[in-house]
Amino acid sequence: MALEAYRRDMEGCSRCSSCKWVPMSQMKSHRFSQVCPSISRYHFHSFAGSGKLMLGLSLLDNRIEMNDSVADVAYKCTLCGACDANCKVYRDDIDIAEVIEEIRATCVENGQFFAEHQMMIDDLKRENNVFGEPKNARGDWAEGLGLKDANAQKVDVLFHAGCRFSYDEDLLGVIRGAATLIRDAGVDLGVAGKAESCCGGRAFGLGFRGDGKNFAEDMAVRVKSSGAKVLLTPCADCYGAFKYAYRRMGVDLGVQVMHISEYLKALAANGKINFKNRVDRKITYHDPCHLGRRSEPYAGPWEGNKLLRPASRKRDGRKGVYDAPRDLLRSIPGIRLVEMERIREYSWCCGAGGGVWEADQELSDFAARERIEEALTTGADALATSCPWCERNLRDAAESMGAGIEVLDVTELVARSIKGEVIS
Amino acid sequence: MTFPISTKTIPDEAVSRFREALGDENFSTDPVICDGYAMQPFHKTEPGCWINRPLAVTLPSSTEEVQAIVKICIQHGLRYKAHSTGWGAHGGAGYDNVVQIDLRRMNKILEWDEKNRYVVVEPYVNCAEIQAEAMKRGFNIHIHGAGSVCSPLANATSHCGMGWSGISTSTSSRNILGVEWVLPSGEVLKLGTCGSISESAGSRWFSADGPGPSMRGIMRGWAGADGGLGVFTKMSMKLFHWAGPKETAVKGRLQDLVVEKPDNFRITLCAFPDARSYADALFKVGEAEIGFLQCKNSVALMLGAMMPRMLRKIHASMNVKKILDACRHQFMFTIAATSDLDYQYQSQCLEKIVDDHGGIVLDAPAPLHSLMYWSFVRVSLPPVVFRMGGNFFSTFGGDEAFDNCMEQARIGEEIKRQFIASKACFDDLADNPWALIYENGLFGHSEELWFYDHRDPEMGRQVDDYAKACADATLEHTLGGGGFAFFKGGEVHDILGPAMSNYHIWQRRIKKALDPNDLSDSKFYISSD
Numbered sequence: 001m002a003l004e005a006y007r008r009d010m011e012g013c014s015r016c017s018s019c020k021w022v023p024m025s026q027m028k029s030h031r032f033s034q035v036c037p038s039i040s041r042y043h044f045h046s047f048a049g050s051g052k053l054m055l056g057l058s059l060l061d062n063r064i065e066m067n068d069s070v071a072d073v074a075y076k077c078t079l080c081g082a083c084d085a086n087c088k089v090y091r092d093d094i095d096i097a098e099v100i101e102e103i104r105a106t107c108v109e110n111g112q113f114f115a116e117h118q119m120m121i122d123d124l125k126r127e128n129n130v131f132g133e134p135k136n137a138r139g140d141w142a143e144g145l146g147l148k149d150a151n152a153q154k155v156d157v158l159f160h161a162g163c164r165f166s167y168d169e170d171l172l173g174v175i176r177g178a179a180t181l182i183r184d185a186g187v188d189l190g191v192a193g194k195a196e197s198c199c200g201g202r203a204f205g206l207g208f209r210g211d212g213k214n215f216a217e218d219m220a221v222r223v224k225s226s227g228a229k230v231l232l233t234p235c236a237d238c239y240g241a242f243k244y245a246y247r248r249m250g251v252d253l254g255v256q257v258m259h260i261s262e263y264l265k266a267l268a269a270n271g272k273i274n275f276k277n278r279v280d281r282k283i284t285y286h287d288p289c290h291l292g293r294r295s296e297p298y299a300g301p302w303e304g305n306k307l308l309r310p311a312s313r314k315r316d317g318r319k320g321v322y323d324a325p326r327d328l329l330r331s332i333p334g335i336r337l338v339e340m341e342r343i344r345e346y347s348w349c350c351g352a353g354g355g356v357w358e359a360d361q362e363l364s365d366f367a368a369r370e371r372i373e374e375a376l377t378t379g380a381d382a383l384a385t386s387c388p389w390c391e392r393n394l395r396d397a398a399e400s401m402g403a404g405i406e407v408l409d410v411t412e413l414v415a416r417s418i419k420g421e422v423i424s
Numbered sequence: 425m426t427f428p429i430s431t432k433t434i435p436d437e438a439v440s441r442f443r444e445a446l447g448d449e450n451f452s453t454d455p456v457i458c459d460g461y462a463m464q465p466f467h468k469t470e471p472g473c474w475i476n477r478p479l480a481v482t483l484p485s486s487t488e489e490v491q492a493i494v495k496i497c498i499q500h501g502l503r504y505k506a507h508s509t510g511w512g513a514h515g516g517a518g519y520d521n522v523v524q525i526d527l528r529r530m531n532k533i534l535e536w537d538e539k540n541r542y543v544v545v546e547p548y549v550n551c552a553e554i555q556a557e558a559m560k561r562g563f564n565i566h567i568h569g570a571g572s573v574c575s576p577l578a579n580a581t582s583h584c585g586m587g588w589s590g591i592s593t594s595t596s597s598r599n600i601l602g603v604e605w606v607l608p609s610g611e612v613l614k615l616g617t618c619g620s621i622s623e624s625a626g627s628r629w630f631s632a633d634g635p636g637p638s639m640r641g642i643m644r645g646w647a648g649a650d651g652g653l654g655v656f657t658k659m660s661m662k663l664f665h666w667a668g669p670k671e672t673a674v675k676g677r678l679q680d681l682v683v684e685k686p687d688n689f690r691i692t693l694c695a696f697p698d699a700r701s702y703a704d705a706l707f708k709v710g711e712a713e714i715g716f717l718q719c720k721n722s723v724a725l726m727l728g729a730m731m732p733r734m735l736r737k738i739h740a741s742m743n744v745k746k747i748l749d750a751c752r753h754q755f756m757f758t759i760a761a762t763s764d765l766d767y768q769y770q771s772q773c774l775e776k777i778v779d780d781h782g783g784i785v786l787d788a789p790a791p792l793h794s795l796m797y798w799s800f801v802r803v804s805l806p807p808v809v810f811r812m813g814g815n816f817f818s819t820f821g822g823d824e825a826f827d828n829c830m831e832q833a834r835i836g837e838e839i840k841r842q843f844i845a846s847k848a849c850f851d852d853l854a855d856n857p858w859a860l861i862y863e864n865g866l867f868g869h870s871e872e873l874w875f876y877d878h879r880d881p882e883m884g885r886q887v888d889d890y891a892k893a894c895a896d897a898t899l900e901h902t903l904g905g906g907g908f909a910f911f912k913g914g915e916v917h918d919i920l921g922p923a924m925s926n927y928h929i930w931q932r933r934i935k936k937a938l939d940p941n942d943l944s945d946s947k948f949y950i951s952s953d
Contacts (some may be wrong), residue, residue, distance in 0.1 A: 015464055021552070023677040026677060031552070033550070063462075064455045064459055070910075090810060307732065
């Protein structure tokens, strides 16, 4: 789909500004009423979801030229989808997030993007990961865990760690603990080790469509050859790519895709894991955008007038994964779950997505610190999440703020309850 | 249709001064940024969605910075236009030499005075934010019909707005208790609460205008100047008693809302056999001084807004249309009681009045409580009117005695049927979509909304014709205030004025006295000559 295909979406904006705030019905305070990090930081309307619709239309109508400023607006955005979900409280015929993706693709076609993103794409092509780390080290995290090699053996469940979990040493304990939980539940689990590569979601989100599709197709081949029935990932970013971006790119994985929170919940329901030990913590939960609203499956393009598009074909964010991680937390004896104001499909983004963490550290920090401040108002002593990117960014923000709040992965808390100790 | 882009530029010296006053980050002449203020399809009578692109965009954070912007504009002969939350063409540049003042950095709630029942806010605070904070203190506010996504300051100082709670909280212009106003000269004028400076003594004016002659008529008149008379930077607004809980647990967002209705709230639909009994009953309801919320939301509007595809299908069935037509004469009525006795009293009054007029009181069934309670209290529904066709426009809405409002509705229906036939708008059964009384029936309000798709060239072309037909009817049938015909600005004032005490002459004099060079963008107000 080219930008032109979204002309009616862009022309249809009524500029009501619902894209800037949490849903009016859900507004609980003046302090935490905003939902879009980009407009909250940069203020000019162009940075809002509505403004980006205008940006795209302005390009199409040749009112502005493709230049650095266009890229600046297009990429100073975490592509978190909050604008899209909140617009759709009212509108059936506007897909803001898809428009932003198309603007970015147009930027790339015209060579207008940030240098940091080019570096990331170069790293990706060279080392199969977004950090430029050696591809041979990708599977090191699983060393000694005795997981099956999915390249050599058939498996029921293929475990995809993702770039962040594969290379972030601070999160090594999280990923090892998560895989161990699944293994110990008796699941026929395998990993691709150094053959695993990036899901390609970042490339797609930045507008590098060809590169994104290459990685997606490579992933599909790997999944098929593993014989897996389930593709399991602890990374929300990868999950969102599998569920949404792959379908946008026309790549069918042909297996069930599950986030680890969904899988652990299913294991608990089947009695395969038991929460034996108390974890006496007051926890608040941060919804990763790519596990929540951005993971809602893509139903395909709608030909014709979107005013006539049935609600079932509208991605309004509600069909993301919100309950599984919360249900897990509630299942753990001793945990008291307290919610922040901005949750579920109107959650505030951590600031790590959409290429912002790589290229606009200021916006990334701004978003993360805002989230930490919101978490602190709940009185929680820890903030749990289900995405390594969120975890990294929020941990860094909490530390730099001296906030005194621990940032954890939900699986860490699950592991503590099951094993009674931190697994590393 | 693409709107022509101005070839005018802003003088280098002015750019330097803006940057100096605001900082580089808060000023831009970049077309990429400025075009973010050039698309306003709502309340636009010309086809297409683009309006004038401002020459520059400014982001002031204080009254002093707003003053600086206005003074730079005066010095360089530039027009300026401020907007708050910025919804609608009336918030954008009306001409090709305008500096847009985006007030979104002025977003603070400055002061709560619970004893004297007012709150002082900056321009960018929206109604939902204030209401959420007010409820924690046991108060509520008036929320105008555009809904809680909008700025109450913008609506009350510069526009007009009647909300669902008008029966108990009046209309936005009557909720102003003071303003801080950057005049077109660049000077600051403070009125009412905002004008009394004895903060340290702990006393402030809590009347609308403070001592001396009232400036409210000059400041906003009936419909507001829509940015044509300077910039409002603070407003003190009324707080009302809130009979509901301080915090409300809400699940969902709009159509999927789950909220528990408090026991002291009664939500009803009152239906009548004909227009006369409906109107007479509303008069009596007003006289009885009961009720928290009252409004007619036409069945077709609700269907069109919530289930637009279904409404289109209904048009295929004449019988279903007839059934819906039979539901025209109804209004929603909500009681928010402060005691059991109050609940009984208000309920019995309502039941007797409705019964006396041959109507019936239907209590909203529990499944509808969430939507009918919280959506109307929070006023979170309004943007849903874009669902049916992507856009809407409004005419009439001149606040008058309710009899006159009923006449507006009757004539509005006739006009709308013609435009439905010519495919200028979607078929909403031509039922008057929105009508209410406020101040316990002292005034009524009736708006004739029509729903269209501005992306459809034929519909877009007829918007102006439709608005003009309604303005003409206002004159021909003596329907009172010009209402939303005012979206045509001076052109309409000059047509309506002679029939209404020549108000347009006074308006023009005010404009000339305050803004002799016509720099405060008056596209939606009136020019000085």
